[in-house]
Amino acid sequence: MVKARRLATKRGGDLRITFEGETITAFEGETLASALLAAGVAAFSLTRTGEPRLPFCNMGTCFDCAVRVDDRELVRACLTDVREGMQVRRQEVK
Amino acid sequence: MTQDLAIVGAGPAGMAAALAVAEAGFSVAVVDEQARAGGQIFRRPPEALGERHGSYRPYPWARELIERFEDHPGIETHFRSTAFGVLRDRDGLASTALELAVSTPTGGRKLTSRRLLLATGAYDMPVAFPGWTLPGVMTAGAVQSLLKSQKLLAGQRVVVAGSHPIQLILAAQLLDAGAEISEIAFARDLPGLVEMAQSLPAIPGHVSIFAEGMRALAKILRHRVPISRRTVVSEVVRTDNTLELRLSQVDSDWKKTGADHRVEADVLALGYGFTPSTELARQVGCDLSWNSAGGGWTVSHDAGFQSSAPDVFVAGEPTGVAGAERAWAEGHMAGLTIAASLGAAIQPATLARARRRLAGAARFAGVMHTMFEPRRAALAELSRQEETVICRCEEIRNGTIEDALQNNPFMQSASAVKLECRSGMGPCQGRYCEETVAARIAAIHETSIEASGYFNAHLPVKPVPLQDYRDIGDE
Amino acid sequence: MTRGYDTIVIGGGLLGCATAWMIARDGGRVLLVERDQINQHASGSNAGSLHFQLEYRMIERGVEAARKAAEAMPLHLQAAQLWSDLPGLCGQDIEVKQTGGLMIAENAQQVELLERKTEIERSWGLDNRMIDRAEIDRIAPYLSDRVVAAALCPTEGKADARTAGPALARAALQAGAEIKTRTEVTGLVRQGGRWHVSVATAESAQRAIAESVVIAAGVWTTRMGQMMGAHLPTIPLALMMTVTQRVPKLIPHLVQHAGGRLSLKQALDGNILIGGGWPARLIRHRDGEPNFDAKPELLTTSLSGNADMAIRVLPDLSRIPAIRSWVGTTTVTPDQLPLVGPVPGQPGAFVATGGSAFTLGPSFAQALAALIECRLPETDLQAFDPARYGRQ
Numbered sequence: 001m002v003k004a005r006r007l008a009t010k011r012g013g014d015l016r017i018t019f020e021g022e023t024i025t026a027f028e029g030e031t032l033a034s035a036l037l038a039a040g041v042a043a044f045s046l047t048r049t050g051e052p053r054l055p056f057c058n059m060g061t062c063f064d065c066a067v068r069v070d071d072r073e074l075v076r077a078c079l080t081d082v083r084e085g086m087q088v089r090r091q092e093v094k
Numbered sequence: 095m096t097q098d099l100a101i102v103g104a105g106p107a108g109m110a111a112a113l114a115v116a117e118a119g120f121s122v123a124v125v126d127e128q129a130r131a132g133g134q135i136f137r138r139p140p141e142a143l144g145e146r147h148g149s150y151r152p153y154p155w156a157r158e159l160i161e162r163f164e165d166h167p168g169i170e171t172h173f174r175s176t177a178f179g180v181l182r183d184r185d186g187l188a189s190t191a192l193e194l195a196v197s198t199p200t201g202g203r204k205l206t207s208r209r210l211l212l213a214t215g216a217y218d219m220p221v222a223f224p225g226w227t228l229p230g231v232m233t234a235g236a237v238q239s240l241l242k243s244q245k246l247l248a249g250q251r252v253v254v255a256g257s258h259p260i261q262l263i264l265a266a267q268l269l270d271a272g273a274e275i276s277e278i279a280f281a282r283d284l285p286g287l288v289e290m291a292q293s294l295p296a297i298p299g300h301v302s303i304f305a306e307g308m309r310a311l312a313k314i315l316r317h318r319v320p321i322s323r324r325t326v327v328s329e330v331v332r333t334d335n336t337l338e339l340r341l342s343q344v345d346s347d348w349k350k351t352g353a354d355h356r357v358e359a360d361v362l363a364l365g366y367g368f369t370p371s372t373e374l375a376r377q378v379g380c381d382l383s384w385n386s387a388g389g390g391w392t393v394s395h396d397a398g399f400q401s402s403a404p405d406v407f408v409a410g411e412p413t414g415v416a417g418a419e420r421a422w423a424e425g426h427m428a429g430l431t432i433a434a435s436l437g438a439a440i441q442p443a444t445l446a447r448a449r450r451r452l453a454g455a456a457r458f459a460g461v462m463h464t465m466f467e468p469r470r471a472a473l474a475e476l477s478r479q480e481e482t483v484i485c486r487c488e489e490i491r492n493g494t495i496e497d498a499l500q501n502n503p504f505m506q507s508a509s510a511v512k513l514e515c516r517s518g519m520g521p522c523q524g525r526y527c528e529e530t531v532a533a534r535i536a537a538i539h540e541t542s543i544e545a546s547g548y549f550n551a552h553l554p555v556k557p558v559p560l561q562d563y564r565d566i567g568d569e
Numbered sequence: 570m571t572r573g574y575d576t577i578v579i580g581g582g583l584l585g586c587a588t589a590w591m592i593a594r595d596g597g598r599v600l601l602v603e604r605d606q607i608n609q610h611a612s613g614s615n616a617g618s619l620h621f622q623l624e625y626r627m628i629e630r631g632v633e634a635a636r637k638a639a640e641a642m643p644l645h646l647q648a649a650q651l652w653s654d655l656p657g658l659c660g661q662d663i664e665v666k667q668t669g670g671l672m673i674a675e676n677a678q679q680v681e682l683l684e685r686k687t688e689i690e691r692s693w694g695l696d697n698r699m700i701d702r703a704e705i706d707r708i709a710p711y712l713s714d715r716v717v718a719a720a721l722c723p724t725e726g727k728a729d730a731r732t733a734g735p736a737l738a739r740a741a742l743q744a745g746a747e748i749k750t751r752t753e754v755t756g757l758v759r760q761g762g763r764w765h766v767s768v769a770t771a772e773s774a775q776r777a778i779a780e781s782v783v784i785a786a787g788v789w790t791t792r793m794g795q796m797m798g799a800h801l802p803t804i805p806l807a808l809m810m811t812v813t814q815r816v817p818k819l820i821p822h823l824v825q826h827a828g829g830r831l832s833l834k835q836a837l838d839g840n841i842l843i844g845g846g847w848p849a850r851l852i853r854h855r856d857g858e859p860n861f862d863a864k865p866e867l868l869t870t871s872l873s874g875n876a877d878m879a880i881r882v883l884p885d886l887s888r889i890p891a892i893r894s895w896v897g898t899t900t901v902t903p904d905q906l907p908l909v910g911p912v913p914g915q916p917g918a919f920v921a922t923g924g925s926a927f928t929l930g931p932s933f934a935q936a937l938a939a940l941i942e943c944r945l946p947e948t949d950l951q952a953f954d955p956a957r958y959g960r961q
Contacts, residue, residue, distance in 0.1 A: 002230045003335065003360055007245040007271055012142030029142025034244040042229070047489050048815070054229040056486070058236030059134055060127050060176075060556070061217045061371070063487060063521035064227075074521060074557055074814055074890045078236075079127055079174070081140070093815045093839060179894075181869050187853060193869055204869060379864055502607070502735050503742075504581075504750045510606040513613050513731050516838070521814065521892065550895075553867055557814060557890035560843075560876050564887070567873025 002054060004037035017086040019067075032077035032088065033058060033065050044077055045091035066091040097123045097170070098436055100194045100207035102177040102374060105133020106156070106418045107410025107425030108213035109163040114429025116168035118438040123170040123205055125177045125196055131163055132156075134215055134235065135418045137243045148242060152302040153418055174199050178562070179553030180210060180378040180406070189404050195553065195566050202562030209405050209432050212375050213425060216368035216389060216411035219468065220526040222477035222484055222492075225330030226364075230337045234365030238264050247271050249360030253339055255279040255327045256365035257468055259307055264363060266310035269317050276359045278314065279325040279341050281348050281366070281468070303417075303458075328354070328476055330362060337362055348472035366468045370412045373523060376551035379403045384544040386470060387463035388414025390529060391548050398431030399424060407432055416459030423451040470543055474533030484534075485527040487520020495531060499538045506539055508532045508546045521557050524549040574600045574747075574779040576941055577766050579754050579793060581605075582612030583730075584921060585785035586737035587934035590659060593744035595942055600777055601738075601746055602768050604753040608734030611787045614897030615927045616810045616844040617730035618823055618832055619652055619665070621645040621695055622672050622722050623686055624925070625830055626846055627905065632685050634905075641906055641924070642693035643948045644932040649724040651931035660743070661736035663728065664837055670725025670823035671700075671709060673716045673882060679828040680718045686827075687720045697722040711819055713882050725823045727834050727842075730927060757782065757797040757918075764917060781941050784912065784920040788861050788898050794920070799912045801920055802958050803900040807849040807865035811875065811894040813886070815839035824882070831878040841889065843879045847871035849896040865896040899926065902958075909936050909953040914960045 012028025019041055026035035033055045036044060043052030044065045055065040058078045065077040068089040077088075098120035101108045109131060112122045124131075132138050136156050138148045150156035163169065181193040183206070194205040218233035225231065232248060234256060240246045251274050254265045265275050314321065328342040328350065336358050343353040370389045372382060380401040381394040393408040395401050401408050409428040410421035427448045434440045477484060480493035498505065498514050505511060508518075508531050517531050518524025532546035539545075554562075578589045581603025589601040627638035649667070656663045674680045683699065690697045700721050705712055709719070738748055749768070756767030764782045768775050784793045784801070794801030816839055824833040831845035848871055852863035872894065880887045902908050902923040912918035919940050921933035932948065939946040 002249050004240075004249060005247045007241075007247060009245045010143060011245075012140070027142070029140030031244060034240060034246045037240070037248065038246060047227075049489055051227065051489070052229055053227065053486075055232065055236055056227075057217060057233050058239050059217060061522060061525050063557075066521065072559070072888055081129065093817060179867070181872075182850075182866055184850065184866075187855065195869070195872070379866075501739060504603075504607050504738060504748045505735070506750065507606050510609065513608065514735050516731070519893070521890070523892075550864075552893045552895045553872075554891055554894070557892050559888050560811075560813065560880060560891050561887040563811075563872045563876035563891060563894075564880060565873070566869055567877070 002037060003040065006038050015082060015084040017082055017088055019088045020090060026082040028082070030082050032067065032069070032080040032082055032086070035082050036077060043090060048093070096191055097121045097205065097207040099209045099211060099432055100125070100192065100205050101211045101213055102194070103133060103213035103215055103410070104128070104131040104163070104171065105135060105213060105215050105410060105421060106159065107421040107428070108133070108211065109159050110422045110425030111211050111213060111409055111429035111432065112169050113162055113166060114426055115433050116166050118433035120433060120436055120438070121168060121170070123172065123207065125172045125175050125194065125205070127174065127176050129173055131160055131171070134239070136160065137239050139243050139245065143245070152306040154302070155422070159422065172196060172198060176556050176558065177374060178555055178558050180374060192405060197558040197562045202558065202565030204566040209407065209435065211407045211409060211428055211432065212393070212412055213410045214371040214374055214412055216370050216415050217525065218365060219367045219369045219389065220529070221364065221366050221473045222482060222527070222530045223328055224479055224482050225332070227483050227486055228330055228332045228337065230332065230360060231330055231362045231364065234258070234261060234264050234363045237361060237363040238267065241267055241271055247273055250274060251276050251359045252361045252363055253277050253279065253327070253357060253359040254363045254365070257281040258365045258367045258466055261365045262307055262310040262314065264365065265319065266313045269313055275314070275317070275319040277341070277357050278319055278321045279327060280321065280323050281326050281344060283323050284321070326476065327362060327364070336360065344472070348469035349475070366473065367466060368411065368415045369525070369529070370415055372412050373525070373551045373555035375401060375408060375412060376548070377553055377555055378406055380406060380408065382548060385414050387467040388416065399428035400431065416455065417462065420455035420459050423448070423455045427452055470529065471533055471536065474530050474537070477530055484530050485517035485520065487522050488516045490515050490517040490527070492534070495534055496538070499535060506535060506546070508535065508548060509550050511535060512549050518549050523551065523555060572600070572777050574598045574777060576781045576783060577602065577764065577777055577779040578783045578785055580785035580787060580789070581607040581734070581738065581748065581750060582610060582785060582787055583608070583734045583737065583927060583930040584612070584933050585783070586734050586741055587931055588783050588785055588937050589746045590737050590741035590744055591934055591938035592941060593741050593746035595938065597941070599741065599746040600779070601741065601748045602752045602754060603748070603750045606750050607738045607748070611897045611899050612734045612927065612930070613730055614895055615730050615899065616832060616842045617727045617927065618834065619648070619667065619726045619728055619928050620670060620823060620825065620925070621649055621725055621928070622670060622690060622697060622720060622825070624846070625826060628682060628686050628827070635686055636689055638905055639689050639693055640952045642690065642695060644907065644929050646694060647935070647948055648929050648932040651935065652728060655931055659737060659740035661740050663733050663736045665726070665728045666837070667724050667726035668821045670722045670825065671719040672825045672827050673712065673719045674827045675715045675717060676828070683718065683720045683827045695722065696724060709822060711883060713884055716882060727823055727836070729836070754793065754796070757793065759797070759915065759917070781917040781919065783937055783941070784918065787922060787926070788900050790900060790908070790920060790922045794912065797912065797915050797918060799915050799918070800958055800960055801908060801912065801955055802903055803908070803922060804903065805851060805859050805861070805898050805900055807851045807896050807898045808844065809847045809849045809867060809871050809875065809894055809896050810842060810844040811891050813841040813843070814890040814892055816841065816889055826878065826882070829878050830875070831882065833879060833883065840892070841886070843875060845875065845878065847875040851898065861898065865898060867894060867896065907933070907953045908955050909933055910950050910955050911940065913956040920955055
């Protein structure tokens with residue numbers, strides 16, 4: 001995991017998503033990548049040999065931050081806004 | 095309905111072109127993956143943080159450009175949407191319209207237009223070395239965009255490494271956010287004051303950018319951040335939650351000289367420069383040319399920014415990475431050319447002004463190029479170990495690629511290696527391994543990166559659900 | 570510089586590499602010349618299906634057309650065996666999986682067509698039988714309920730089109746063949762009972778001399794024929810394929826459709842390959858001649874049509890990301906049967922191409938090797954004789 005930290009600033013309203021079934025609090029206006037990094041998620045995706053990956057480019061090109069959102073595959077967390085009730089899972093076969 | 099112009103990318107180039115064409119009375123549709131206009135360079139905080147704008151320092155014109163773009167009624171925007179391919183309608187041999195395949199949050203759709211402008215920007219230049227896939231290793235652009243537009247500090251202890259001047263600005267921003275910079279590693283010597291002074295006459299209108307750099311440098315020195323020159327990150331290992339970095343001394347050609355030291359960090363921010371995003375241009379069949387100082391493979395174009403593919407124009411970083419000023423000027427010029435090609439009368443004075451802006455921006459870009467062009471072959475040598483991952487998506491390691499080259503002496507092109515090894519066949523479509531593969535072929539066959547060619551790019555240039563294919567058939 | 574060979578093979582696709590390997594293995598001095606890189610065109614850009622049942626394009630025009638197309642069945646039967654032996658024979662890793670192929674039907678009309686087709690194929694000796702929905706549920710539960718019956722051919726399957734060509738090229742090298750890539754043939758002249766082949770690279774022009782030449786040039790076959798003054802009619806077909814992201818093991822079979830253009834299979838890596846003969850647009854010169862140096866263009870109708878067919882029979886595909894769609898340009902002949910044999914009027918020149926050339930590549934290569942080595946081919950080639958189109 002990476003110890004990412006939200007800076008003190010005005011944020012949107014809080015909301016809840018789940019990652020691999022665990023509830024995570026996030027704030028309106030955050031990307032899924034920010035929310036998962038701030039929550040200390042250890043792997044957004046796993047490679048074919050099981051290596052963990054976290055966001056690398058944060059601009060939609062590298063696909064290391066790909067997750068599954070509500071059964072949609074290969075969703076780039078860095079380009080996706082958090083939404084109340086979002087069910088997020090690790091992208092395992094990439 | 096058929097738009098007069100479709101634009102991919104709402105950064106400075108795309109916005110400037112959209113305005114030039116819309117102001118001439120034509121219809122324009124713009125597609126961008128981000129939630130709001132601005133592109134990577136002006137990536138803005140979300141509206142939920144309560145502001146229409148973030149800080150666009152040191153580009154004072156950005157705010158007005160964005161506001162004019164957002165407020166223009168003739169510009170239709172499709173945000174959070176990926177342009178994944180370009181198709182053509184033809185009548186016999188003649189091209190009659192372009193069809194942009196777009197993946198939107200609600201499915202696939204087809205945007206039909208008479209002209210197309212690719213203003214697709216650039217991404218951080220990938221450099222492979224042992225450990226570059228580990229959690230905590232990020233591009234400088236990633237660390238910066240998390241900080242600026244999401245108000246998120248990726249980690250407390252950061253090493254900033256690379257060769258691009260933006261690394262200094264990033265380090266200063268990180269210090270402002272309360273991060274500790276363990277070290278700044280620069281692959282080249284920092285530009286001396288003399289070099290800076292010599293370059294100033296070439297940059298009228300760009301003094302603010304250098305001023306920003308000088309301000310950043312002052313802050314870094316005040317914080318007593320260690321700065322290593324002629325130093326690259328050559329290896330990262332991860333134990334528990336800490337990255338241990340090996341920083342290696344290099345000579346003036348960026349070749350390792352043997353002296354190393356180690357430093358710990360939570361996050362490594364890598365910035366060796368930028369690679370133009372040319373995938374859509376390749377997919378639609380535009381000719382490319384090799385321009386190392388401009389970021390690698392760039393899209394060839396004429397003085398009006400028309401590519402070799404009929405009705406397809408290009409502006410901004412895909413023509414050669416040259417920064418936001420130049421992108422704005424190119425987008426404006428491309429927009430005027432497109433408007434003229436659609437039948438608008440453009441005043442000679444307007445064209446002359448656009449040319450002057452281009453020329454001014456070009457001088458500055460030229461200075462940046464000569465100062466900061468990466469030594470590509472030397473950087474590629476950082477990944478020569480058997481086990482080092484070259485293709486992040488398919489986890490293709492250097493040993494696989496070198497074995498393939500040894501066993502198949504008839505293989506000389508990047509595309510042939512891609513087909514044999516699967517390197518470049520994953521979701522990122524080869525963006526992060528193409529140059530390393532090409533450099534490896536060049537090293538083994540003793541040719542050049544350019545001679546290895548580039549990967550063929552296919553639709554979709556970014557993966558999309560198969561349902562989106564189905565949807566684009568709906569009229 | 571002039572060099573002498575027994576055989577010069579023109580074209581570094583699957584067929585050229587296989588032919589070069591077989592002749593070199595049998596002791597021939599072989600030069601293979603390829604204008605691009607090995608395996609870059611139709612051989613490396615087809616979907617890798619090993620299909621021995623008649624394809625949709627052969628049955629869509631009715632039973633009589635199917636009966637004609639079935640004349641190629643001996644080459645298919647030979648290919649089924651050759652593909653399974655190929656990795657062992659050439660000593661290279663080639664991914665070949667013959668885990669069965671299904672041609673599926675969604676309605677009574679398609680079922681009837683399948684039954685007639687299966688009869689024809691069985692009369693030629695192909696192991697193929699009809700299966701009902703209950704058996705589909707047992708062996709292919711991934712197929713949607715729309716599928717009511719299928720023809721099952723146990724020897725069908727897939728080979729890795731990415732790597733088969735280079736593997737055969739390595740085998741050829743190891744057997745002593747020479748391979749020159751980025752080397753284009755610019756002249757083909759027969760003089761003094763031998764073939765003088767002019768070749769050019771970016772740097773230089775050379776000439777090579779051989780007893781025999783093999784045209785294994787795919788879409789460039791007709792042009793090579795013209796160069797030697799022979800009539801080798803071919804029709805280029807630009808076809809689109811799509812590969813998806815890797816997914817867990819789902820489809821063990823090669824799946825084709827009796828009522829439309831669809832082929833589906835899963836590569837060993839987990840990616841699903843979707844094709845079936847959806848057209849792309851060949852780029853043409855001003856005189857109307859196809860320009861094979863230009864990349865063919867994808868068509869919106871093909872992208873959506875192929876996706877629609879695939880999702881109909883496998884609904885889960887709708888949410889699986891497509892990674893890549895590309896075009897391979899294959900050749901067929903005016904009568905849809907392959908072109909295999911001596912080039913008419915040109916002693917010592919041989920050709921093979923035309924339809925299912927990936928599946929049939931090893932059969933073609935074996936036939937060419939036999940002709941060059943003055944042996945009797947294992948399959949009667951009369952129906953495929955290029956002379957059937959005349960000399961000019």
